[in-house]
Amino acid sequence: MTHPALAAFEGRSGALVVGGIPVDRLAERVGATPFFAYDRAMLTDRVRLLRDTLPTAVSLSYAVKANPMPAVVQHLSGLVDAFDVASGLELRTALDTTMPADRVSFAGPGKSDAELSQAVAAGVTIEMESENEARRVLAAGNRLGIRPRVAIRVNPDFSVKGSGMRLGGGPQQFGIDAERVPALLKELADADLDLLGFHVFAGSQNLRAESICQAQRQTVELMLRLAEESPLPVRYLNLGGGFGIPYFEKDQPLDLAAVGANLATLVEGPIRSALPDARVVVELGRYLVGESGVYVTRVVDRKESRGRTYLVVDGGLHHQLAASGNFGQVIRRNYPIAVGNRWGAEAGEPVTVVGCLCTPLDLLGDNVALPRAEVGDLVVLFQAGAYGLTASPTAFLSHPAPAEVLV
Numbered sequence: 001m002t003h004p005a006l007a008a009f010e011g012r013s014g015a016l017v018v019g020g021i022p023v024d025r026l027a028e029r030v031g032a033t034p035f036f037a038y039d040r041a042m043l044t045d046r047v048r049l050l051r052d053t054l055p056t057a058v059s060l061s062y063a064v065k066a067n068p069m070p071a072v073v074q075h076l077s078g079l080v081d082a083f084d085v086a087s088g089l090e091l092r093t094a095l096d097t098t099m100p101a102d103r104v105s106f107a108g109p110g111k112s113d114a115e116l117s118q119a120v121a122a123g124v125t126i127e128m129e130s131e132n133e134a135r136r137v138l139a140a141g142n143r144l145g146i147r148p149r150v151a152i153r154v155n156p157d158f159s160v161k162g163s164g165m166r167l168g169g170g171p172q173q174f175g176i177d178a179e180r181v182p183a184l185l186k187e188l189a190d191a192d193l194d195l196l197g198f199h200v201f202a203g204s205q206n207l208r209a210e211s212i213c214q215a216q217r218q219t220v221e222l223m224l225r226l227a228e229e230s231p232l233p234v235r236y237l238n239l240g241g242g243f244g245i246p247y248f249e250k251d252q253p254l255d256l257a258a259v260g261a262n263l264a265t266l267v268e269g270p271i272r273s274a275l276p277d278a279r280v281v282v283e284l285g286r287y288l289v290g291e292s293g294v295y296v297t298r299v300v301d302r303k304e305s306r307g308r309t310y311l312v313v314d315g316g317l318h319h320q321l322a323a324s325g326n327f328g329q330v331i332r333r334n335y336p337i338a339v340g341n342r343w344g345a346e347a348g349e350p351v352t353v354v355g356c357l358c359t360p361l362d363l364l365g366d367n368v369a370l371p372r373a374e375v376g377d378l379v380v381l382f383q384a385g386a387y388g389l390t391a392s393p394t395a396f397l398s399h400p401a402p403a404e405v406l407v
């Protein structure tokens with residue numbers, strides 16, 4: 001059975017094709033392995049799919065931390081409606097594009113005073129994560145003589161089932177507990193702040209459409225309840241996202257049509273009747289970029305050990321931590337993998353693919369079936385477009401950083 005991640009890429013004359021270029025030729029063009037390659041057309045197609053499936057009234061925001069490569073952010077700036085950033089440097093990357101500042105939001109706990117000042121000066125929307133942060137934003141605005149644009153990130157009174165990572169419900173470092181928001185709204189009523197509305201982001205990597213739909217219904221219900229308590233008009237409802245992509249053999253792709261239909265019901269029903277002028281936002285990282293990226297490594301050694309065949313490649317967990325199973329997974333499972341320059345050849349040999357780091361954690365493919373690969377062949381890991389390079393400990397073992405290309 002072919003993983004959908006492999007089926008999404010084309011093969012030509014026995015080689016995987018990325019961005020129209022056979023991967024062995026691309027490796028020559030890049031000049032060194034390992035490297036990450038992101039397929040521009042696949043990014044464009046993914047945005048088109050979302051546009052075709054989600055209601056037109058919903059704004060599409062890209063969460064830059066999923067893949068902050070400037071060329072990727074630049075490309076997406078012409079396709080999506082907004083960016084969400086989570087650090088001062090991501091903010092600068094976002095502002096280097098044509099995306100207007102009032103379409104950039106800044107979320108995340110622990111924003112420094114310097115970052116808050118940067119954000120206020122830029123005129124982006126600060127998603128406030130605590131009461132204390134609200135007061136610090138206000139102070140930054142007073143100091144700069146600029147009225148900050150803000151929204152309240154709410155830690156909801158529910159949690160989302162089926163998320164690979166939970167960021168809402170129960171006690172959290174993210175957002176302000178829903179039951180404390182009315183008091184804060186009262187405190188901020190006369191403050192020199194442009195309070196736009198609310199933000200909820202409660203979970204990541206969810207493949208269950210019904211769970212996402214339920215979370216969206218609960219989020220809208222919560223936000224409309226809070227809007228009634230707000231002394232100021234609510235103009236911004238950021239519903240989060242958390243749309244997942246299939247990594248492992250048994251993962252079923254998300255039913256996006258079901259999510260789109262549910263959003264349409266919410267936008268045309270309760271939101272239109274209570275807050276007809278509110279801007280409704282869905283913010284996605286992984287779902288936008290994850291499937292468009294591959295991590296390309298070269299086989300450095302092929303060895304036998306007590307009945308097992310090892311392929312040792314020149315990459316590893318220092319570049320693509322998630323594929324080694326050490327980025328939040330409970331049970332290690334294999335990411336989709338292939339020999340990029342033997343595309344379409346029969347995957348007849350069970351091998352263990354390991355990286356070049358001196359630790360048993362550096363396991364990239366545990367007992368996977370691949371075409372027979374030799375030293376010099378290109379082993380490719382898929383679903384590498386999100387939380388790859390920048391979510392990996394590049395300094396560990398002091399190997400050089402890999403290249404990244406958008407093709």
Ligand SMILES: *Cc1c(COP(=O)(O)O)cnc(C)c1O
Pocket residue numbers: 063065066084086107108201203204205240241242243283284285286287386
């Ligand atoms: C990380 C993050 C996202 C993106 O999450 P994905 O699961 O990659 O879609 C969206 N919103 C906020 C606030 C985030 O911190």
